[in-house]
Amino acid sequence: MAAGAGAVAVRRARPSAAVRLYARYEPVVLGAAGVVLLFVLWEAAGALGVIDPRLFGQPSRLVPAAAGLWGAGVLQHHVSVTLTEFALGFTLAVLVGIPMGFLMGWYRGVEYVLEPFVWFLYSSPLVAFYPLFIVWFGIGMPTVVTIAFLLAVFPLLINTVTGVQHVEAALVRAARSFGARDLEIFLKVSLPASLPIVFAGLRLAVGRALVGVVVGEIFGATAGLGFAVRYWGGRLRIPEVFVFLTCIALLGVVLTQLIRLLEGRLLRWRHE
Amino acid sequence: MAHIDVRNLWVVYRLPRHDDDLVAVEDFTLALAGRPGEFVSIIGPSGCGKSTLLLAMDGLVQPASGDLLIDGRPVAGPGPDRAVVFQEVALLPWRTVLDNVCFGMEFRGVAAAERQEVARRYVKLVGLSGFERHYPHQLSGGMRQRVGIARALAVHPAILLMDEPFGALDAQTRQLMGVELLRIWDQERKTVVFVTHDLDEAIFLSDRVVVMTARPGRVKAVIPIELPRPRDQGVRNTLAFIDYRRQLWGLLEEEAMKSLDLVEP
Amino acid sequence: MRPRSPQRASLLLRPGARATVGTLSVLLFIGLWQTVGGLALIDPRYISTPVDVVRAGVDLVRTEELWRHLRVSGAEFALGFVASLVVAVPLGLLAGWYRRLGYLVDPVLMTFYAMPRDAMLPLIIIWLGIGIYSRAAVVFLGAIFPIIVNTMAGIRKVEPVWIRCARSFGARERHLFWKILLPGALPYIMTGVRLGIGRGIIGVIVAEMYVSVEGLGELIMAAQAGLNTDRLVFVTLLVSALGFAALRLSLSLEEWSAPWQREREL
Ligand SMILES: Nc1ncnc2c1ncn2[C@@H]1O[C@H](COP(=O)(O)OP(=O)(O)OP(=O)(O)O)[C@@H](O)[C@H]1O
């Protein structure tokens, strides 16, 4: 550097290595602190009698409850049922929602015919249909999967339609001017260009499928995390309820992060 | 009034998650006459620190060292004596053209009715009459830039800091806006710091042109432009003008190549 | 962008084609439903028929019963939703503006945001009983997290250059808040409001179905218990229609808040 001496002169005192390390990981450190703080406050509030731990639980009481449930195999059972139902409902929603979305986005006729139903069902609290599903399918997995599927499929469908229709006209025109055919335009331009909005739909769909599974289990099942919360709640076993709620929360976080990971992989060209 | 004195100015950006700081402006010294206000253009390769320098003059960026004086007083922050035309234009998308032009006046104690009236006048001045009720997203890039110019002029600053204000305009409008700017400058005798990439524009408008080096930006040369005023378009074809252009071009070319890593500095 | 040339799809490009085709398609569906149910191709106890559904609806409207339940559901929703707005917007603004506060609360917020909070219903009943407050609390929990998270995102996406520009013209902190941060974040807040309304409606219905004392959810449960499919379908469709109206309303609010944003994720 030409004026090296001058450059050194303006350098402020370098922060120590520890401070720099902290600065780099500040979001993670503070975030973890936030979680820890929450649990500490919860524990302390119970210990100091601010809240009644028999009603509002206490982290230290969750551990034995979790151990008991695990030892009896109950925890694993409900988690696996919920995961299976989620996987079924979500996969079905993807298999139906994305192709249908592309069809609707691509063909005006299909869009016009289906549009009223899609929008109506998208905005409807579909959980309300669960008594009908029980009438149709009985109590258990088919009903739960149906509710999860229905809640998840519409945001996916609608976002896919939006994605396809908002691909820049100039891109399609450019492809056509190079001689691309409809199918090629679809595969090489519309499909990749619409992926960001499709992923927004996928993110919503994960959340809504989980709502569908858990709520479906609360009402129309004899197994799964939602059922477990209702079951233990009915017996006023608060620590057990919290254990299952924690499982539900963790499931939500893990599944959302997985989608984000996939999104980051597939959409690396997108700059934030 | 409005005399700017920049002495040995250093501006350094701290990069988060980086061990090294980035020196954007290095040991920059320049004095601008305040009465009558001087028109100085700054040219230099992309990324050399021109915008940073302007922001520092407005007090939006803290210098690492050096002095920045306006009429002998150090700059502590933005003040009513200065207004910036931002390179990014920075219009508020939820405000109409007229309300965007009013924006600057709202912090300077101008009564609402008067704001409207003044804004209307400047909207007209930049040739946007009829677009008062439009939103920024309904305008072209060049029209948006003109709104940014009107917003800055409307607060009657003694010092006008303009960062590539005509960058998105077509060549003709650009020249006409340049003439218009000179007319306003002539009337109100502001001190103007004008960043541009257009050499002809710099020569046509300025009393002096400052050439900056590639980053970190230092003063490479200061060229006084001794063309008679008032100037008209004809001056662009004079020999003197062409000489200036050749001289500036030579100075800039070295730096541009350096900044693109085409030659070892 | 669609692939087809305008000539080939000309019928569908006519003005009004969208509405016409949509209406026809709905009418066709209703006709089909009536035929299948009316001819008992599928047992109408399972799917009812449009005529029976309308009849059940007329009965309900006549007996005043519907209005009572509607009022209850509306009150619960309003209570929970207004409370969530009052808490969520200031919190989101603060956590968006103060970077460190944002880091601190981010994982906790994200966890609650990602989890199906309706699952807390059994606990809430234990805490608050089966009255209107527990049901409003479910709405509150449903709506508050989308609003906080989106408000935070809105503040974080305010362009630094807007703030810089305002400072340059002499804006104070309080000006920054009212003239830049709030209007800049408004579109995102509105997105949060839209998502929150959706979750809130699900919350009302789920809570009422669970507690089964009063409200539209209770109507649904009662119809199911009485094997009254006509009424069951009517109430579910009514709830869906209300959800649809709320969505449309919040979408237009969102568009009004940001006329410069054309595309939005739904
Ligand atoms: N906020 C910032 N944080 C970190 N670095 C910055 C910041 N703003 C600018 N820089 C860096 O400072 C240098 C100078 O930037 P500046 O915007 O002043 O250049 P410029 O001369 O205006 O360029 P251009 O002609 O392209 O507008 C660049 O290397 C840029 O990367």
Ligand SMILES: [Mg+2]
């Ligand atoms: Mg610049």
